[in-house]
Amino acid sequence: MGERGFEEIYEEYKQQGMSQAKAEMAEEIPSEAEKIVAVRRNAEDDLIAFKTESGRELDYITALEEAKAGNLRNIDVIHRYGRDIIRSEPDGLKENNLSELPSF
Incomplete structure (x- = not known):
């Protein structure tokens, strides 16, 4: 598995998703x-x-x-x-x- 565990990888994935979702929401056409x-x-x-x-x-x-x-x-x-x-x-x-x- 390497130095990073499953939990850490998943948490990073969730944070990236939240950041992306917020960026997309900000870009929405009013x-x-x-x-x-x-x-x-x-x-x-x-x-x-x-x-x-x-x-x-x-x-x-x-x-x-x-x-x-x-x-x-x-x-x-x-x-x-x-x-x-x-x-x-x-x-x-x-x-x-x-x-x-x-x-x-």
């Missing part, structure tokens, strides 16, 4: 799409509403429609469990994941 800055959860810990950087509060269905229209930044819509689901764009940045955002 758009009118809003960023989600906070979330609301129900008693089962499901996301039920979203707050945007402009202060708009969106219920799940409205946010889903906005995401499909490309009006929400860093959000993907996937089809699972027989329905469309909102999720964070897998960009390698933990801090912008929906699960990491504060509650409102």
Whole structure:
């Protein structure tokens, strides 16, 4: 294996990925799409509403429609469990994941 261990090599790989993701995010063309800055959860810990950087509060269905229209930044819509689901764009940045955002 040499002087470097598996853990060290993997950590270096993750750091490079995070650096690259941040660089790519900085290069993105500015758009009118809003960023989600906070979330609301129900008693089962499901996301039920979203707050945007402009202060708009969106219920799940409205946010889903906005995401499909490309009006929400860093959000993907996937089809699972027989329905469309909102999720964070897998960009390698933990801090912008929906699960990491504060509650409102």
